[in-house]
Amino acid sequence: MDFIIEGIFRSWQLIFSLDREIFSIVLLSLRVSLTATILASFLGIPLGFLIAVREYWGKRLTIAIVNTLLALPTVVVGLLIYSLISRRGPLGVLGLLFTPWAMIIGQFVLALPIIIALTYSAVQGIDKKVRNTALTLGATDYQAALTVIREARYAVLAAVVTGFGRVIAEVGAAMILGGNIKDSTRVMTTAIALETSKGEFGFALALGLILLLVAFSVNILLHYFQGKKV
Amino acid sequence: MSEKIVEIKSILKSYNKKVVLDIDYLSFQEGKIYALVGPNGSGKTTLLNILNLLIRPDQGKIFYFNQEVSWARKEQRIELRRQMTLVEQSPYLFNTTVWNNLAFGLQARKLPYSMQKERINRILNLVGLSNFQYRKVNQLSGGEMKRVALARALVLEPRLLLLDEPTASLDQRYIDILERVIKRVNQENKTTVLITTHDLSRAYRLAQEVVSLLEGKVIREIPENIFRGEMIKNRKGNCLKITEEVSFVIGTEKEGISYIYIDPRDIILSLQSFQSSARNSFLGKIVKIVEQNHLVKLEVDIGVLMVVMITKESFQDLRLNLGRSVYLTFKASAVKLY
Amino acid sequence: MKKNILITSVICLLLLTTFLINFGLTESIHLKLATTTSTENSGLLNILLPPFQEKYNLKVDVIAVGTGKAIALGKNGDVDVLLVHDPEAEKEFVENGFGVNRREVMYNDFIILGPVNDPAKIKGIKDAILAFKKIAEQKYFFASRGDASGTDKKEKNIWKLAQINPEGDWYMEVGQGMGTTLQIADEKQAYVLCDRGTFLAYQDKIELRVLIEGDPLLFNPYSIIAVNPALYPQVKYEEAMQLIAWVTSITGQKIIREYKIEGEILFHPVAIE
Numbered sequence: 059m060d061f062i063i064e065g066i067f068r069s070w071q072l073i074f075s076l077d078r079e080i081f082s083i084v085l086l087s088l089r090v091s092l093t094a095t096i097l098a099s100f101l102g103i104p105l106g107f108l109i110a111v112r113e114y115w116g117k118r119l120t121i122a123i124v125n126t127l128l129a130l131p132t133v134v135v136g137l138l139i140y141s142l143i144s145r146r147g148p149l150g151v152l153g154l155l156f157t158p159w160a161m162i163i164g165q166f167v168l169a170l171p172i173i174i175a176l177t178y179s180a181v182q183g184i185d186k187k188v189r190n191t192a193l194t195l196g197a198t199d200y201q202a203a204l205t206v207i208r209e210a211r212y213a214v215l216a217a218v219v220t221g222f223g224r225v226i227a228e229v230g231a232a233m234i235l236g237g238n239i240k241d242s243t244r245v246m247t248t249a250i251a252l253e254t255s256k257g258e259f260g261f262a263l264a265l266g267l268i269l270l271l272v273a274f275s276v277n278i279l280l281h282y283f284q285g286k287k288v
Numbered sequence: 289m290s291e292k293i294v295e296i297k298s299i300l301k302s303y304n305k306k307v308v309l310d311i312d313y314l315s316f317q318e319g320k321i322y323a324l325v326g327p328n329g330s331g332k333t334t335l336l337n338i339l340n341l342l343i344r345p346d347q348g349k350i351f352y353f354n355q356e357v358s359w360a361r362k363e364q365r366i367e368l369r370r371q372m373t374l375v376e377q378s379p380y381l382f383n384t385t386v387w388n389n390l391a392f393g394l395q396a397r398k399l400p401y402s403m404q405k406e407r408i409n410r411i412l413n414l415v416g417l418s419n420f421q422y423r424k425v426n427q428l429s430g431g432e433m434k435r436v437a438l439a440r441a442l443v444l445e446p447r448l449l450l451l452d453e454p455t456a457s458l459d460q461r462y463i464d465i466l467e468r469v470i471k472r473v474n475q476e477n478k479t480t481v482l483i484t485t486h487d488l489s490r491a492y493r494l495a496q497e498v499v500s501l502l503e504g505k506v507i508r509e510i511p512e513n514i515f516r517g518e519m520i521k522n523r524k525g526n527c528l529k530i531t532e533e534v535s536f537v538i539g540t541e542k543e544g545i546s547y548i549y550i551d552p553r554d555i556i557l558s559l560q561s562f563q564s565s566a567r568n569s570f571l572g573k574i575v576k577i578v579e580q581n582h583l584v585k586l587e588v589d590i591g592v593l594m595v596v597m598i599t600k601e602s603f604q605d606l607r608l609n610l611g612r613s614v615y616l617t618f619k620a621s622a623v624k625l626y
Numbered sequence: 627m628k629k630n631i632l633i634t635s636v637i638c639l640l641l642l643t644t645f646l647i648n649f650g651l652t653e654s655i656h657l658k659l660a661t662t663t664s665t666e667n668s669g670l671l672n673i674l675l676p677p678f679q680e681k682y683n684l685k686v687d688v689i690a691v692g693t694g695k696a697i698a699l700g701k702n703g704d705v706d707v708l709l710v711h712d713p714e715a716e717k718e719f720v721e722n723g724f725g726v727n728r729r730e731v732m733y734n735d736f737i738i739l740g741p742v743n744d745p746a747k748i749k750g751i752k753d754a755i756l757a758f759k760k761i762a763e764q765k766y767f768f769a770s771r772g773d774a775s776g777t778d779k780k781e782k783n784i785w786k787l788a789q790i791n792p793e794g795d796w797y798m799e800v801g802q803g804m805g806t807t808l809q810i811a812d813e814k815q816a817y818v819l820c821d822r823g824t825f826l827a828y829q830d831k832i833e834l835r836v837l838i839e840g841d842p843l844l845f846n847p848y849s850i851i852a853v854n855p856a857l858y859p860q861v862k863y864e865e866a867m868q869l870i871a872w873v874t875s876i877t878g879q880k881i882i883r884e885y886k887i888e889g890e891i892l893f894h895p896v897a898i899e
Binding site for chain 1: 640656658663666667685687688689690691702703704705803804805806808809827828831858860
């Protein structure tokens with residue numbers, strides 16, 4: 059119990075003191091996770107859409123694979139990417155390991171199946187109806203496809219938010235790929251892990267509360283857009 | 289003589305090896321109102337989708353203005369589709385404002401904004417939704433949504449308007465508005481209207497020509513013994529209540545108001561009541577006798593009028609005449625949903 | 627349609643800025659130092675590294691992992707320099723050509739902790755091996771890191787010297803970092819081998835007591851090794867050598883000697899006799 063009270067107290071202290079280190083950690087977390095989510099959205103939304111609207115051989119298998127990837131442990135993703143971008147790996151020459159980009163790649167891989175799967179289910183439910191309506195009103199195939207996405211926008215937005223929620227809270231991939239380097243790749247979750255290993259439970263909990271607060275703010279922001287948009 | 293707007297020849301369409309549409313020839317003339325009648329599953333909706341070039345038939349040819357379009361390229365199909373529109377039985381409204389729904393097709397046609405505005409306001413006025421431009425569709429009632437869907441079609445000023453069951457599950461007030469609007473655009477714009485319906489009386493009232501479909505085929509005659517009734521459950525099982533006195537035991541389970549028909553050849557006529565597996569048996573009086581080749585068509589009043597077909601031989605054996613009391617017996621499975 | 631163009635351009639802008647922001651993150655020269663969690667947690671590097679970074683105008687990225695993993699990172703050429711405490715693995719690392727210029731930097735010591743009532747009665751014994759034997763004989767709870775870290779290897783080594791193969795319910799391999807292992811030992815009232823730095827950081831949070839210290843076997847020597855540039859040309863060998871020179875210099879060694887937590891000296895420099 060003491061930790062919790064201390065944590066709440068410390069988190070307020072940290073937020074209001076505008077501690078430079080905390081500030082840069084929060085900022086880096088947002089930067090990495092938002093970039094990963096945005097990139098995953100750019101690939102995942104069209105992919106989810108295509109899987110939903112196209113009939114092709116192996117469609118069920120694709121869906122089963124994507125759904126399986128939802129359960130991918132973050133540490134495993136971290137290790138797989140590590141083996142690719144390590145100096146000994148095929149992409150070693152790029153020197154990506156222990157940079158924010160390495161974390162972005164890891165979180166991208168984590169967010170992608172979520173965004174694909176949720177976009178797929180959002181689009182699949184409305185696709186035929188919306189597409190036919192758009193076509194009967196004289197839309198081109200391309201316009202009809204855009205209309206389907208637009209009609210699924212709230213559900214697709216929810217997919218993006220869910221993806222963001224997973225990556226901002228994950229620690230395994232960020233730890234392995236980023237290395238938790240102070241002032242360089244230390245994000246909120248790896249900082250929490252570090253403070254916990256140092257026994258600074260109150261401080262760790264405070265960071266946890268700040269993470270929740272950040273995630274909450276992002277959600278509120280998106281909710282606001284949802285309400286605003288026609 | 290007005291021009292044929294659309295013609296179809298030898299159309300065949302099947303789903304999962306089951307033929308849903310098999311039409312030798314059908315044509316529609318510009319400026320007329322057509323009613324397409326037939327029971328559920330008779331292929332009405334499939335025909336509308338084929339006419340709107342949304343689905344391709346497995347075989348056959350489609351002509352618009354005497355030009356074959358069966359294998360038209362994408363651009364040409366879109367161009368053609370922009371001269372007509374289809375309102376589905378339960379139309380989908382885009383989750384936005386009424387205005388944006390109406391503007392959708394106009395924007396696809398790249399109409400200038402001033403014209404969009406003029407048309408949208410005029411059509412909303414026509415369907416009685418003048419102040420609804422900026423309402424969100426999820427705040428509308430069912431009837432209002434149907435009118436928005438109709439308005440969204442009319443605003444395009446199509447040459448061919450395809451309406452799938454526009455009157456289904458709606459109250460009389462809206463049906464009146466709908467019929468008035470359809471007649472008006474037909475007269476003012478020479479719009480060809482093709483409307484599917486269950487309701488024969490409405491079809492005859494509204495349309496200049498009625499096309500009847502049954503199991504995917506165009507039939508010359510409209511089936512006898514069509515009744516409208518309410519589905520109820522009583523001690524006999526699932527019933528269709530036609531009047532206070534008359535109700536038919538029916539094989540299928542459905543709710544609400546339905547149309548059914550009974551093939552006159554499926555009805556057994558007898559002088560005495562007899563025990564059988566057939567669930568429907570009624571006592572009535574013969575009110576009309578018409579000879580047709582080797583068959584005799586009888587009209588029997590059992591509280592409602594029913595048509596029965598029997599052979600000349602049976603007619604003579606039973607010594608039937610006008611006013612004679614007879615029993616009509618038929619199975620629950622003979623009562624078919626229309 | 628105008629709205630669509632607006633949305634598209636906003637998205638493009640968003641994408642562009644995220645790229646720019648992230649590429650801007652890595653400008654100056656970064657030297658990657660893999661070290662152990664216990665070193666990082668002790669706080670020594672926060673004092674030792676800043677003057678070096680200032681002097682040579684570069685940044686040292688500290689990657690704190692277990693010794694086993696730190697050495698693996700070095701073998702894969704993913705870091706430039708190691709500061710670790712597992713002499714045997716270090717020697718093997720150098721002999722196999724992965725590392726060059728290994729220098730001993732400092733040592734601290736391991737201690738054996740246990741419950742206040744000390745059921746195995748090991749307090750005051752000067753011999754770590756004997757203490758381990760006593761614990762194993764009576765099967766008192768013992769918490770082991772079990773993560774191939776430097777501390778874990780030291781512990782396994784002591785068991786080996788005691789000719790005991792620790793097995794059974796009493797021997798808990800927790801597979802976690804030192805901090806977590808200490809907490810588990812505290813909750814279970816178990817004996818545990820711990821480095822002094824972590825214990826000092828945790829002493830307020832646990833009830834375990836120092837029971838054995840000072841056995842030369844428990845000394846914990848730290849070495850610094852550069853990753854072999856002949857094997858991985860990309861490694862920043864020159865900067866790594868500068869760091870090695872710095873921590874073994876008179877100034878560097880002085881900083882190590884004077885570093886204290888709550889009045890206790892943590893590390894003893896050994897580079898200059």
